Amino acid sequence: MFTGLIERVGRLVELNAAGEQAELTVQHEPWASPLRTGESVAVNGACLTVVRATPERFTCHLLQETLRRTALRERRPGSALNLERALQVGDRLGGHFVSGHVDGVGEIVRIDRAGGDRIVEVRCPAALLQDIIPQGAVACDGVSLTVVGVGHDSFQVHMIPHTWTHTAFHEARPGSRVNLETDLLAKYVRRCLSAPSAGGGELTMERLARTGFL
Numbered sequence: 180m181f182t183g184l185i186e187r188v189g190r191l192v193e194l195n196a197a198g199e200q201a202e203l204t205v206q207h208e209p210w211a212s213p214l215r216t217g218e219s220v221a222v223n224g225a226c227l228t229v230v231r232a233t234p235e236r237f238t239c240h241l242l243q244e245t246l247r248r249t250a251l252r253e254r255r256p257g258s259a260l261n262l263e264r265a266l267q268v269g270d271r272l273g274g275h276f277v278s279g280h281v282d283g284v285g286e287i288v289r290i291d292r293a294g295g296d297r298i299v300e301v302r303c304p305a306a307l308l309q310d311i312i313p314q315g316a317v318a319c320d321g322v323s324l325t326v327v328g329v330g331h332d333s334f335q336v337h338m339i340p341h342t343w344t345h346t347a348f349h350e351a352r353p354g355s356r357v358n359l360e361t362d363l364l365a366k367y368v369r370r371c372l373s374a375p376s377a378g379g380g381e382l383t384m385e386r387l388a389r390t391g392f393l
Contacts, residue, residue: 180266181221183274183316183323185346186210187262189222191254192236201241203227203251205260209234219265219279223347224321224358225249226265226279249281250320250356259347261321274323275316281358283307285319287351288333295340299351302333303359310361310369318360322346 189207205222214220214232220239221227227239246252254260266272285303292298301319303311311317311334315326324336343349351357 181226181263181277181279181321182266182270182272183263183277183318183321185261185263185322188345188347189260189262191256191258191260193256194251194254196241196243196246196252199243201243201246202230202238203241204236204238205262206236207262210264214264221261221263221265221277221279221321223249223251223254223261224277224279224318224360225251225281245281248283249358250284251358253356259350261347263321275318276363277318277321277323277360278363279321280360282310282360284356285359287353287355287357289353290351293337297338297343297348298327298335299338299348300330300333300335301357301359305332307359307361308332308334310366316362318358320347320357322348 187207189205192204192206195202213234214229214237218229229237231238285301288302289300327337328335
């Protein structure tokens with residue numbers, strides 16, 4: 180489990196995708212407590228297991244399914260990668276709960292400036308868009324962001340200067356593809372409301388109350 184607050188921006192050293200199991204190696208600034216073999220780390224929002232580590236470099240194994248479902252396969256040596264270690268008991272939860280299980284891939288279609296801030300529009304599959312709501316949370320390449328608008332095939336997020344400059348997003352451009360994970364709560368609510376016992380149909384306050392959400 181993660182929070183979507185990026186701790187380091189690493190650089191891809193190598194992605195060896197040959198065979199059924201790929202290997203990804205990342206260079207990074209050292210942590211006070213180094214990564215250990217067997218530890219979980221989110222790389223652009225994808226939860227991976229460390230199989231080898233030094234204070235400034237680690238290697239993870241990736242299944243072909245992980246490569247298929249994420250944009251990691253499109254990264255090249257030198258690409259910036261968002262890194263976050265797994266949440267520990269007692270840690271502050273400053274973002275939102277992020278599982279590290281990427282739901283799909285979106286594409287940045289527009290980046291606008293608003294003073295020092297950035298407003299980023301991301302096009303995504305309809306299956307993901309149904310779980311994205313204004314003022315809700317979404318993880319983009321592992322970064323916890325608040326949704327400010329939702330269109331028919333895209334959504335917008337607002338980034339303050341600190342988020343923009345201290346994550347890999349400072350290298351993003353229109354056309355860049357990003358890993359997306361929608362809010363866990365939104366997925367569970369939709370699942371409950373789509374169950375036969377919930378009655379189906381339009382989402383109303385009455386339905387929310389009847390199914391125990393109010």
